[in-house]
Amino acid sequence: MAPPMSADRFLQALTDEGATVVEVGNWREHNRNHKGPWGPVHGVMIHHTVTSGSEATVRICRDGHATLPGPLCHGVITKDGRVHLVGYGRANHAGFGDDDVLRAVIAEKRLPPDNEANTDGNRHFYGFECENLGDGEDPWTDAQLVAIEQVSAAVCRVHEWTERSVIGHLEWQPGKIDPRGFTMDAMRERIGERLK
Numbered sequence: 001m002a003p004p005m006s007a008d009r010f011l012q013a014l015t016d017e018g019a020t021v022v023e024v025g026n027w028r029e030h031n032r033n034h035k036g037p038w039g040p041v042h043g044v045m046i047h048h049t050v051t052s053g054s055e056a057t058v059r060i061c062r063d064g065h066a067t068l069p070g071p072l073c074h075g076v077i078t079k080d081g082r083v084h085l086v087g088y089g090r091a092n093h094a095g096f097g098d099d100d101v102l103r104a105v106i107a108e109k110r111l112p113p114d115n116e117a118n119t120d121g122n123r124h125f126y127g128f129e130c131e132n133l134g135d136g137e138d139p140w141t142d143a144q145l146v147a148i149e150q151v152s153a154a155v156c157r158v159h160e161w162t163e164r165s166v167i168g169h170l171e172w173q174p175g176k177i178d179p180r181g182f183t184m185d186a187m188r189e190r191i192g193e194r195l196k
Helices: 007-016 054-063 099-107 142-159 184-195
Strands: 021-023 043-048 075-077 083-085 125-130 166-168
Touching (some): 007 021, 007 142, 075 142, 125 142, 142 184
Antiparallel strands (some): 075 083
16 A cells, blocks of 8 residues: 655656656645545556647646546646646546456556446546547657656656556546557556666
8 A cells, every 4th residue: 555655756756757847836735635535546547638739738637627626637748748737636537447457556467357437546546637639640749658658657666666557547447548549558668668
């Protein structure tokens, strides 16, 4: 069981890994902790936003919308590879997912198919939203892919996790397709190489 790292340690971990970080407002205190616990944490979840335009994307991920209040993640990775920190603590990013997947993440084993939505993922995962339309045509920039690799490795390094603790939303919750445009297996391979 791993308690979440402090906001300052999180920021330091990202910058130590080489990520270009932008701090947005009061991100350290912006969270949904009043709705439930955050932690123990067990992994990192990667998403795409279905948005375009960095400024609008960061704003939506910070503030949320009428049916889903923000923050919608901890960090937003824009097309230029910058990581915009918008919240810290419980965030509305993972929703309910499969308890078998969570057990596999904790054990750092191959993920089973996600066929249930019975476990609160917002409690257990760090979340990064990545600016992309998610249509399979909007390209992922090299800078974004490097940033995803960096932030994932940074969190794993602090918690002494392997790349198996990094999953996509599509591997957690039935019906989700994000991130679309690269495979999580390929990204985990990159993260594993970085962690060596």
